[in-house]
Amino acid sequence: MLTDHHSCVFFSSEDQRWDLCMPSIRAAERAGIRWRHVAQEPASPPHRTAAFPPDALIDAAQLGMCDVPISVNAIIARLRLLAEETVRAGHAGLLLLIDMTWLLNTPSGIAHHGEFEAALHELTETSHLHALCLYHLPIFPAALMLDAMRTHPYVQSAEGPRRNPHFLPPAAFLSSDPTDKLRCWLTSLGPGAEYFIEALASQEGARRPTELEGSAAGTLFSLLPEGRASRRGAGFDPLASLSEAPASRRRWKIRCLGNLRIYREDGTPVRWNVVNGATIKTKTLFAYLLHCGSKGASAEEIADLLWPDAESTAQSLNRLYHTIHCLRMALSPDLSSSRDSPFVISNDHRYYLALPEGTWVDIPIFEQFSRRGEKLLRENRLEESLTCHLAAEKLYTGPLFADIPVEYAENMERDWCWSRRYWLEEIYVKMLSTMATIFRQQGNIERALSYAERVLVIDPCFELAHQELMRAFHAIGRRDALERQYKLCCGALKRYEERAPSANTRVLFQRLVS
Template identity: 35%
Template sequence: MSRFIGLFTASEESLWQGVTALLSAGQTVYITDEHTLPQVRAALPVSDSVEVVSSAEVYLRELVVRARPVVESLARRLDELPPGPVTVFLEMTWAVRTPSGDIYLRELQEALQQLLAERPALTLVCLYNESILLEDQLLLGLFSHPVVYAQAGVCPNPYYLPPAIIRKNNAKQRFDYWLANIDPHRAAPTPSPAKDPVAEKKAYPVEKPFQKMVAQTAEGRWKIRCFGELRIHRENGELVDWNTKAGSTRKLKTIFAFLLLRGEKGATADEMADLLWPEAESEQQAMNRLYHAVRYLRAVLNGSATDTRQSSFVVQQSSIYYLRLPYDSWIDLPMFQELCFKGNQHLTDGNLEAGKICYESAERLYSGDLFNDIPLKYIDNNENDWCWSKRTWYRDMYHKLLYSLARIHRQMGNLAQAIAYADKTLDENPNLEEGHREKMLALAESGRIDALHRQYRIYAESRKKFNLGAPSDEIRLLYLNLSRNN
């Protein structure tokens, strides 16, 4: 479908050059996500036929982005336009802005192609910012468009895959389709119905898999949040209920979290028994308790107490337990990590707006320390540091995220927001020098000299309170320079 165009851009200049080249006669609707409405209006020709709307108006800023309300909203907007050709430009950075947006990116692209099939006068151009979108989101975008805009104009995309093939994620079907494009004598077979319910659920993964073991189940993807309280949402939005008539909820969550982080390595029964019941009177007693807990964990994940010995999600092979997840399940940890890395790279390169988008998206994912509701006695284990170091590492990333946002807002001139983020940093760790540094810089640029002096006193008193010694040379010299210049 040559009216479903992908435009991949690495700079503002290439974005507006491509958009301008793709403008055509008729009406134009530009749906902006990363740019403000005035920025887009300034970049496009002034015309009554050009309409600029926010992605929020078509439900692309929701916590859960669903294809149906987005497409229905877009269709209603198109129905209000005069008859004739319409070109819609859609900024795709919503997939990063919305924590769960990447889960439904594939479904939305398929729904948009269906909308195009129903409206022959419609052309839809998806705009992919290469510096903001995650790598797998860019790859999925490339697969989804039959044509892409390049320097030479609109070109056929040799890597295009029909929605039915993307949905099934069958390697042989991709091979057949691409080979048929090279050799016309090799006709690509039409994807056949899946022979098992698991294959029917498969789809091209947007998120890099956290672990590769997939459950043999017809159940749809889960959304697993590890930051803060451990939560599992089934595909229908239902929250997994950890409460059972027997079995400790905290122990069940600990087993799930432990196996999740162990991934393909799995864990032996001895490891889990030692972790949860180190004070058991005998090894047999600890093992009996473990088997009891695993049985109830299987019941929780299955959604019922039936067939707990034959679970698709907690399996035992050669005396090792493994956790298996429904295909294409989403986990917040890898997305948080990639967004932080991309935000840091943008900040290093001086790309403040892109860095802000990535860091703000990562901030929304971090709802508390890793597995915050698992008891400390299972986390702080000197013999088996399965979580404590990871929890500290993610927390440090979150702190860096906060003071980096303070720096970005300060450099963008948003001094009130810079101070707010510096305060959030110091609420997390009152001795974090980067937080004090950013707050003092923002206060100085705001002309609030009394507040600057007060902040330095707070910093010095905090170091004294926690026996950290005198102020560091860096912060002391910064304070002296700021005081002297003001």
């Protein structure tokens, strides 16, 4: 009998994948439960099963997992329908082995990973569906793996399902209050944990609503969790009302690469022009406070950034107070007074962002996929490296805060954006060049040429891309194109950097034409 309605499988190879899945498959077959494998492409059949059912594979696209953007509700609705149809066909239930690589198709899949797993867990508790979520360890960054651990009550091992002590019920996992998570973990300790829970409630009651939390030293995009009033009272229930947490406390999605975009928990974008005000300055204020993290920023510091030519400090501060009002109303349009904003708070003459706990920001995950792809490439694991790089590529939709005007982004007195923007672009350019190399090594010359050319659109002097183009032209016997590319390389370097090609480029050219 299957007892693990929702569990995860962490695997590093195809053999390991099926070794870990087979106990659940056999248990499902004994219980009259049909099993099927959800993936984007056929996987090697389980080598220890007598027969791989001909209709066992379900294309992930049929379930909406390849939509751009994805809709968690739509995917869950299709999974529910699939389970109901399976039961009507005479089976006791449905076991789905879901290859979670589908998440990497689109930024919305990566961003809504936790929401999908939480919704899937709720579905397995209210239907005849059992789910094994399969994670190919080499390609998933640690941040996604942590969410996988927190959203599955069981983890599959060689001995069968193991109860996961790090699991959080969906309401606690999605809550923006870290206290909710801690309360659940303390409760899971069992009898004798009441003391810790009551102590936690007492601590919450003593905390000021505006108390600042977070790391002592603010770094770029270190988010300040919002405070929360105590829930302590008569008949205190440590797990009560989690599902009733206001939507405003759920996790947001923030896209910093390209134009600045903020999406609330329901997917609706933040509108910057809710009240009359300068939209660009409102967005710049948000971006700057996001950069400042738990350090926050003084009113004078912000005013100097946004109005450096103001006639007086008083004038710039008056403008700032209006912009603060505009930002607060943009983030919380239903407020009767912007002073009640839970997301932009002031303390000791400084301003801070207090975003929902667990808010997703694209930059860290972009960096993690890029680093993982480089590591896999050094290990000569080309396909896995390419998967990571493709995921990172989808996240990079443009330069950091592309719609923040130059006069703010390139402020010389406080370099809060420009250096970071340039550094992220360097990662992106190098990544495109690496992908060109992988495609060429796989024999896909057309895509290799395309990616190398994209590099040179951004940086005409990036020699590795010129080298890759020369190798690709050589591979298809285009000596004329190879020679032309070398001349283009020489011309770009002379024009923009006043230098000749490096020794590596010259030696490569001579070797390819000889």
